[in-house]
Structure formats: C-alpha cells, structure tokens
Amino acid sequence: MKKRYAMVVDTRRCVACGACAIACKTENRVSNGGFRCWTVQETSGTFPDLALEARSERCNHCADAPCVSACPTGASYVAEGGAVAVDRRKCTGCKACMASCPYGARFVHAEGHVDKCTFCLHRVTQARLPACVETCPTKALTFGDLADPASAVTRLVHGRRVKTLQPEAGTRPQVFFLT
C-alpha cells in the first residue's frame, strides 16, 4: 500500500519556542538566511479580549502541489510517501516554485538551489522521526503515514477538529493543525 506522509501540529501544546527550527537547521545544514520550518504566533482581538495561536509551520507537502507543476526542470518532484522534494542537481534557483507556493515555504539556499522541508526523508526512510518532531519539547508535532489507519496521524486527523492553511488554494496540504 502506498504511503502518504503527513504531519499534525497541536496548537494547544505548541509554545512557538522554535526548537523545531534550530534542530532542523543543524540536522539539514540549512544555510544562513533560510528556514525549512519556523514558528508563528497569531493574535486576534483587542486588549484585554485576546486569543493567540502558536504553531510550527513548514512546507505542507501538498497532494496537489503547485510547485511541482511550476517547476521547469522537474527539480521539484513528488518523492516517497507523497513528500515534495527538491533535486538540487536539477534546480537552477529560478524561483518559479517560490512564486507558485501560497505558503512561503521555500527559499534560495546559499548554494543557489531552492531549499525547503523534506519531512526529513533521509530519516523517515530509516524509520526515524523528522528532526523537528524528535526534538519538540512540547510534543506538539506528530508525524506518520496517513494511509495507515492505525497511525497516530490518521487517528488525530480523523478524530479531532483539524484545519489546514489556506484550504481555498486547493493544494490539499498534508500538514494539519489541531485547534
């Protein structure tokens, strides 16, 4: 059965500390100026009636990825488990994928190619968790195979109220947020 990798972010547990971003940077040798994942604190209301959502964000590994369609060289492609990856050998840094991505998930690496979250495929394919999931002090991040009915992500996505970012874009994101 084909795998569908997905991630669930529990915004109730997340404190937007950024441990995910630092762990990812050192795991993946992300160059200065770029982040494969980052944190957001979204505030609504006026003092003193306020609400705050803290969450960790990254490439949504869309099932209908506009970056893959937009890429003129095929450097952006759908890899194992539906994860969207970038083949740096093919990438010219033309930024067509960046223009098409509604989530701002991509940046140009110092080496000239576009870079972004890979779901840590090099770890996941060895049955290890992505670096951000492994280090998260609040255990706000859950990673797994959405095609497996017994996996934690499947239970969370189907058993809890979830949202995705910009669903109106029609990209079918595979990073889900528990609210």
Next chain:
Amino acid sequence: MARYTRRQFIQIGAAAGGAVAASGLATRFWGLDAARAEDPGTDGDRVVPTFCELCFWNCGVLAHVKGGQVTKLGGNPEHPLSRGMLCPRGAGGTGLLYDPDRLKKPLIRASKRGEDVFQEASWDAALNKVAEELLKVRERHGPEAVALFTHGFGGSWWKHFMKAWGSPNIGAPSYAQCRGPREAAFTLTYGEGLGSPEPIDLANARVITLIGSHLGENMHNTQVQELAEAVGKGAQLVVVDPRFSVAAGKARYWLPVKPGTDLALLLAWMNVILTEKRHDAEYLAKYATGLDELTAHVATKTPEWASAITGVRPELIRESARLIASARPASLIHPGRHTTWYGDDTQRLRATAILAALLGSWGRRGGYLVTDKFRLAGYPLPKPPLHPGGRSKDDMPKGGGFPVADEVLASGLCDATKPGRALYDLKAWIVYGTNLMQALPAPQETAAAIQNLDFIVAIDVLPAEICGFADVVLPECTYLERDDDLAAPAYKQPFVAIRQAVVPPMYESKPGSWIAKELANRVGLGDQFPWADAREFVETRLAASKIDSAELRRKGALVGKPIPTCEEEGATPNITTGDGKIKLFSAELQQLGFEPLPDFHPQEEAPAGMFRMLSGRAPTHTFGRTTNNRLLAEPFPENEVWVNAEAARALPFPLANGDRVVLVNQDGVRSGPVRARVTERIRGDCVYLVHGFGHTAKGLRQARGRGASDSLLTSRYKVDPIMGGTGVNVNFVRLEPAGRVA
C-alpha cells in the same frame, strides 16, 4: 547519466525541447532519473552523551561528531531532564562552540580598566599575573578580600578554589537577582527553599497558575515538556501577567494585572478561598499553623478591594479563585523563578507559598513533590589549609546582613567593594561565567565599584562586557570541549549525569577545571587540587560511589531507585520548620520586625508620559549569553519594545509597528535604538523588553548594538529588606523617535 553543469543542462533542455515534444515524451523525460532522498550527512561517526550549559537547566545532550566536528545536538532520552528533547538553546549549542567571536587567548589589560584594550599573553604569563595579584591582595587585606562571582555548572571548581583560599565571599547573581525571594519565602513557610530544578509536579496538575512566569517563553525544558503534557491532558491555566504571554494564550483565565499589584490579587484569592471554605481544612489542621490569623488578615481583602488596585474585574478574580481551588490538591501555584521585581518580593512569594498550603498541594501529587538526590561519594580531599589572620566566620553577617538570606548576595559583594560599606572592603574579584554588566542591576554602579578593586579577572567563553573591565581575561572552552564534575541535583527521579568533552578545546581555550588547578598551584594551594584533571576527579568519585563508569559514560545519565514523591505514594510532605508545621503566620518575620503575613503596599506610579519597564525571556535565548550565537540570533536577532496599541496612538509622535525608538529612563539614561512592537498584547501603562540585548562589547560582533539593554535602563532598584534581592521593575521609560538627536 552524464554530469552537466546547471547552465549546460538548460541549453540541452532548450535544444531538445522540440524533439521531445514531438515524440510525446515531454513529461516522462523530466522524471526519468528520479532522485533519492538526499542525506545531509549530519549523523555522527560517534555520538557522545554530555549535558548542556546553554542555561542552568543542564539537560542531557547527545552530541554528534563527524570528521572531528560537532554537527548537531539532540536530547538524551536517558536523561530525566531532557527525555530526548531539547529546547532551542540546547539544539543551538553548536553555535556557541563555533562562534567566531570566542575568546581565543589569554589577555592582559593594556590600557585603562574598562577601555577594553588588551594584549594577548601566554597562559603562563597570564596565570602568573593572576596569582601574583591575588597573593598581593591576600598579603595586604587578607584572603576574604577576594570575591568570586559565578554562574554555571563549571563554577564548582572555583568554589573549591575559594574554599581552599579562605574566602566565603562567593556570590551568584542567580540568587539575589533572580530566585532569592522565592527561596526565602518557601524557607519561611515550609523550612526549605525550592532549589533547582523546582520540585513541582506540572504533568499531574489539573490547574496551573502562573504569576508573572513566562513558562513557554522561558524554556525550562522539563517544565515546558510537562506543561504541554498537562495541557494535552486537559489541565487549565490561570495566568497573571500585564502582558498576554504565550502561556496566557492557552489559559482559561488571563488576569492582566497592573504591574506591582500581584500581591493584592493573591490576597483577594485567599479571601475567596477562605470565605467560601474552599481550602483544604483537613490538610491544614494536620500540617499547618496560623490559619486563624490568616483568615482574619484577609477578611477584608475582597475581590472588589483588589479590583480597585489591580484593574482586574472582581468576577474574574472570583471565578479564577474558584477554578484554582476546585482542582486542589492537584492545583499548582507555580513559584516562578526570576522573582526580583519590586523589592517586596519575599512577601509576594510568601503569599504564593501560603496559597499553595491552602490548596493542600505541598507534598501532594499535582503540586509540590518530595525529591531526593542520587547518592554520590565526594572526592577525598585533604584538609583545607588554616588561614591565620583571616576573620572568623562569626564576624561576618549572614547573607550580607539580611537575616533571611541563605546565600551570599552578588549585589552585596558589589556593595562591599565600595569603600567603607561593609566590615571590610573587597579588593579583588574573580568573575566566572557571568556578565555582571547585564546580570547585576545598575551597571553604572557596577562599573564604579570595579574601579575600587586592586584586581579583577574574568574567565569566560565569550568577550562579554565584564571582560572589558578585567585586568586579565582567561578563555574557557565550551561545555562541549571539557569534562566537569558530576551533576546530581535533587529530583523526583534521583539521577546522576556526566559531562564529557566531545571534541578537544579550540584555540588556546582551556577547561575551567584546568585553569583553577593551575592557579591553585601558583598560589601554594596545589595540594587542594590533587587530581590530574577533571576526568580523574570524576573517575575517583564514581569508583567511591560504586557506579559503573563505562555505563554512565555510554548512557550519559543513570537513574536511581524510584522514590515516593507525594503523600499519595507514601511520602510525608517535607516540612522542616522548627516544629514541622507549615507557617501560614510567620513568627520569625514578626520577631525580625517584618509583617508576619504578607500585605499589599502600593508601588510608586509612573511619571506623566512614562511607562513602567518590564522584562522577560525569549525561548531562543538565555539572557545575553546566547545573543551572539549565530544559530540562535538568526530567528531572534534583537529584542523589541512592546507598546500597547492604544498607548502608542496617544504618544506625542506617530509610532508604527517596526519603527525604531530610543528609551529614556527616569534618570535620563538612554538606550540604543530598538524596534517598537505595537501590539494589543500588553497593558497600556507598561512596556516590555526581552532581557539580554543591547550589548556594547566590541568583541561581540553579532550582538553588539542590537536592540535595547534593559540592564542599562535599570539605573535604580529596590532592595528587598527581608533577603536583599534587587527588584528591577521600578524603572520608568519614555519613548522617543530614534532619529531625534538628544
């Protein structure tokens, strides 16, 4: 497949485009050589367990080494404080190791003290200079005229040096500038301070109350893990803060209390809990004294009374009090850590401690736990030398003259350096691992005190501001490059952890253990450091403790036998007052001339056009210790001054989010330019800065000049009369556009 440069590939693609399209293979052509998941290659050839020093929490770390370089750090699952997870500082520890601004060689001052001009020196020359100067001070003024300021786990070698040297003057800013009021308050109430890590049971609490604690932004790793665990299980939060913190964003109730009035709120909560008989009467009858006096004391401290003071609605005070009481005894009033705010801090923390007792949470699951230390044998030390001519211990006032202080005040040592302020003047400082220009309030005062010294030496990894004032600067290597003593703090799971050098020291930096030993050799105390190095010291302790050294080195931490941690598990609540009772009413304070029960006294109001300056923490930084770390500065390069949106509109000049302003305090002290964060998330009568920014040290090329220094703007402070802590939230600032000339 043939290898092509990027440009060649495009040319081939363009040329072949037509042919490929004609053949109908366009899409498949581009996908013919599917790529494999690329491995960044950061997994180590070897992985070394050690524990972190990016903050005082000392989490267990697994350091990956590849080709002699530390590529990444992960949490050690064997270590109870990290449980396999790290906070951002811990994960960013390689940024300290590879900081290009690190101190690389010993330095000897070559100009006036404080001018930050040095010449490089050999270790031999530098150590000889330090030894010579210390011996001079001892000969002229006695051994106790030398003071040690210390922060961090590596301070153990220096405390040992001072003991051998014959001076009791060892101060850590983590006491009188941070957790001191809390320690004093819990000692007065329960008999003992809380220590570190705090013995709190966040994971099992059903309601967690945070009073000015920025937990979640302040990353005490284990506590943040357990906070999230509790929230995940449905625990409710009550947050008291003038600022809508991250924790407030998760809270059932956020009480945006007027700064300086927390104590009034606490008294009102007690009023509701006692009036409505929501306290744990059975527990109090068994374990506490003074309930009648307390009940009478808070009888008039109604929510309406507190509302007029705090600005919090009376219904909100009542509802939150009822929620807090409903969860007892698994209702945790978090003690906080940085508690030196207004000078009345011991009494405020007394109220916190009393409230915990009313809920019956001391020694109970979901409240305050019973902890224990992993048993370790000490190193068999020779007897310390006698110091003829030194002053008797009985001649020196306890805690710098503050009767309830049980540690030396770092600010008291600074004070004793001003001539005639103490029984004797301090003449030399050894400063280990703490940047006193940011750690102590009123850096102007600290700088002036230093000029009275005969000698000052700084031992650090980075060229912090304090190094610029030193006569000698000695470069210590990072925690990843050294062995240190064993760590075995009191904890609910007693454990012992080991720090192991992961890679050899870079440049000419040395472990603090080596520096202290070499210095001891030069001042005639070599016999007090009989071990060859820190590793031998540790091995000896392990052998004497009958611990398998190889196992500890492989795992990084060993957990001892489980202990009962609460009454529910068979432990007796740990109450070590004279009669074994919790002191709701403090006869000790009464005898000393202080209020036996905490009472609210108003703070000074802000002058017109000014805001009270508050400060706190960011999850990516440990005060100013990490702001030069490139990895951690990247997501958080500078602080911002938070200003309420409505208050911003009322300023005499237009202020948009992101504009740069200068802060000017009540004494005319000016900060550097700092970005304004115009936000709804703070009250209109105060502003907020993350602590640790606004460095001025020449050597900190990343951090220098970024953001505003709250330490610089803290030109005054209020001394807690009970334990001597320096309350810093008593400074006011006004905002000026940054472009304007003074």
